[in-house]
Amino acid sequence: MLASVALVLSAASAQASAGTQGHDLGDGVVGYAMSGPKGLASYDQTDPAWARQRFCLSRTRKTFKSSGCGGVALASVGATLTDNRLINPVRVIRQWGCRVLRGSSVSWRSPDYMIRAGRDMGLVSRNVQEDLGAVRRTLKRGGLAIVVFGPGRFTGRGHYLVLRAVGPKGFYLMDPYGRGQFGHNNERRAFSGRSLEANGLDNLWTFEAR
Numbered sequence: 001m002l003a004s005v006a007l008v009l010s011a012a013s014a015q016a017s018a019g020t021q022g023h024d025l026g027d028g029v030v031g032y033a034m035s036g037p038k039g040l041a042s043y044d045q046t047d048p049a050w051a052r053q054r055f056c057l058s059r060t061r062k063t064f065k066s067s068g069c070g071g072v073a074l075a076s077v078g079a080t081l082t083d084n085r086l087i088n089p090v091r092v093i094r095q096w097g098c099r100v101l102r103g104s105s106v107s108w109r110s111p112d113y114m115i116r117a118g119r120d121m122g123l124v125s126r127n128v129q130e131d132l133g134a135v136r137r138t139l140k141r142g143g144l145a146i147v148v149f150g151p152g153r154f155t156g157r158g159h160y161l162v163l164r165a166v167g168p169k170g171f172y173l174m175d176p177y178g179r180g181q182f183g184h185n186n187e188r189r190a191f192s193g194r195s196l197e198a199n200g201l202d203n204l205w206t207f208e209a210r
Contacts, residue, residue: 022142022165031139031165031172032080034187040144040164041079043089045072045176050090068093070148070160072176074114077144077162078121081209087121095120114146114205124208132171132193135204139166143208147173152199154186161186163204171196 022030023038032040045051051065064072071093079087096117118125128134128145135145145163149155154175165172169190 022140025165025167027167029165029167029172032144032174033165034174040162040174041076041085041087042174043072043076043079043176044178045069045089046178047089053090055093064089064093069176070113070146071096073146073160073162073174074117076174076176077146077207078118078123081123081144081207082121092117118205118207122210124210126206128204128206130197130201130204132196132204134206135163135171136166138206138208139163139171141208143206145207146205147196148202148204150200150202154199158202 023032024030025033025038032038034040034042045064045068047064050068051063053064055062055064055067062068068089072089074096075087075089075092078092079085096113112127115125115127126134135147138145146160147163148158148160150158154161160176162174162176163171164174167190170192172190173186175186
């Protein structure tokens with residue numbers, strides 16, 4: 001399985017292209033929509049195709065639905081920026097999540113995890129910590145970002161989301177847990193930088209095609 005995933009990620013690298021700009025979504029908003037021609041690969045950890053699957057088969061009781069937000073967010077970013085839908089949550093989590101659970105030095109909350117996985121996909125990946133200015137610039141250039149939150153509006157413990165667009169009213173999100181862990185629809189409204197910071201923003205990674 002891991003060898004086949006590596007081949008998929010290698011193929012994705014060849015498809016990534018440089019020089020892109022963020023999509024004009026209207027009203028000064030730049031980035032990716034949730035669907036349509038300007039949409040990103042909007043994967044959902046509650047999708048019946050994988051929701052009840054275990055990360056590493058018999059190695060853990062954790063499922064995609066309960067704990068797959070990081071891998072699902074990363075798969076959405078990778079599939080979008082490489083235009084390769086062979087990159088999906090199952091492949092990404094089996095490649096990276098299983099390594100973490102087997103005792104790898106790379107942890108789910110480690111800045112290096114997202115950076116290394118992004119580079120394996122042929123992307124330029126950076127840990128920008130809490131620099132929303134860097135995220136804004138990345139989105140305007142056609143890239144994407146992943147944010148992890150601590151307790152707040154988005155999660156009771158910890159949750160990864162994709163920052164997909166930016167405009168005059170703030171940042172727009174893609175939530176791997178569909179309508180959100182608390183039933184909020186976090187995907188249809190903008191959040192100011194201050195609102196994100198006040199609701200547990202913990203770390204940020206940016207991704208761009210080479």
